[in-house]
Amino acid sequence: MGRATAVPALCAEAERLAAGLAARDGAQAGQVTLFMPNCPLAVTSLLGCLAAGYAPRLLDPRAALNDLKPQFADIEEGDLILTVDLSAVQDRLLSVLPEGSQPEVAVARFASQMPFPQRLFAPYLRGGTFSRVPAHTAFFRLDQLMGKSGQVASALSSESEIVVSSGACSLSALVEEAGEQAQKRQGERWLLDQPLTRRDSLVAALAAMRKGAELVLTPRLDGDSLKKVQAASKADLRVPGTR
Incomplete structure (x- = not known):
């Protein structure tokens, strides 16, 4: 993202x-439901949901609409979607929300993930950002949802679960796998080259944090973009895998 x-x-x-x-x-x-591309916001949102006692579901905004629509079919009143204000993400979310559904949709500012100079030009970038949330009664700014640090005791436990593309998985199992992976990994800067919605991506992210490595996140995961990001960031390796 260009910002540490x-x-x-x-x-x-x-x-x-x-x-x-x-x-x-x-x-x-x-x-x-977390509907975000790879960015630090996705990591903080995931950790925040777990700490509040939820079993968050991670969905990939890059997935085919035919795959996303069935996953949103059970959205109902009282459900919450956490997303970002990238127009490409918003357009896809609006196209897969069932007609008549009344979830709450908290929209984070994607530009907050960028260094200051880039924030100024964010609205003009490819797939740029909204200056405000869509004109839809379900949408509001994520800032309105935030509380204060230390207000609640963390609900994290060995039974905490995350729902990824392959199904539900326990946080304890992910942490255990991440510990094993951290011992094998080399390099101090890793580029995540798959969506965080995958189990192996979450393991790699946890392994990087456990090892004290720098994890490079990019919302664009096509081959050309990954090559450019890896060269620009001088990442030692790409995870998952060592391609």
Whole structure:
């Protein structure tokens, strides 16, 4: 993304999100879906949902619409979707939300993930950003949902679950696999080359944080973009795998 974010800062934002989620009416009654490209916001949102006691579902905005529509078919009132204001992501979300559904949709500012100079030009970039949320009653800014760090005790446990593209998986299993992977990995800067919606991507991300490596995230995962990002970031390897 061009901007470095330390793990403690990620955790502090996750605590704020967890506090906001815990304060929602009917907390934990509905399903929480993360519909974000690879970016630090996706990591903080995931950690915040887990800390608030939810089993978040991760869906890839890059997936085919025919695959996404069935996954959104069960969205209903009381459910929450966390997303970003990239126009390409918003357009796809609006096209897969079932007609008449009334979930809440919290929209984060994608430009906040960029270094200051790039933020100024964010609205003009390919697939740029909205200056405000879509004109839809379900949408609001994620900022309105955030609470304060330390307001709630973390609900993380060995039974915490995450729903990824291959199904539900326990956080404890992911952490165990990440510990094993961290011992084998070499290099101090890793480029994640698959969506975070995959189990092996989450393991790789946790392994990088556990090893103290720098994890490079990019929302564009096509081959040409990955080559450019790896060269520009001087990443030691690409994970998952060592391609």
